[in-house]
Amino acid sequence: MKPYYAVIFSSLKKKNIPEYDVMAVLMEDLAQQQSGYRSHETACSEIGITISYWDSLEAIAQWKQQVDHQMAQRLGKSDWYEWYHVRICKVEREYSFGKE
């Protein structure tokens, strides 16, 4: 398996943020245009978890520096999140069941 990387973004959102869903979709679209982007998964109940998968640490660093994404990161701290936690991980092994 060619090694690849996961960015685990877990967060607790503030209440009543009308612009959040629009911005989240914009950021997803933007991420998908980045070099080295592979896929992402997201789920949200009490907390939100979004995991994006990337070819390399360099691709993750470039995504973090992307201008519009930096604006979202600033708004995230000021307006959207009570807290968030980001973990950059190397996928060492994987297996699956059923059809994804």
Place this chain on the structure above:
Amino acid sequence: MKPYYAVIFSSLKKKNIPEYDVMAVLMEDLAQQQSGYRSHETACSEIGITISYWDSLEAIAQWKQQVDHQMAQRLGKSDWYEWYHVRICKVEREYSFGKE
């Protein structure tokens, strides 16, 4: 930072599984009793994502072999999930904002 590991479990559940929530809580309790367990996070909307964090690959391997957990893994394949995907990852770097 002492290195540690994440098990990303993403899944699509079948509909109408009354015993699932009970079993999920039992498995969470059981995981927390394992040697090397650190914490976990879970969210569920269209898909479910549960991430558990562990001190070592050995602790993850022991958890996978745990007898009751093996029973849950069998039921997972036969009864609960349309599909699931497991990724074993090494956490290389992390940062956070706000109070978790």
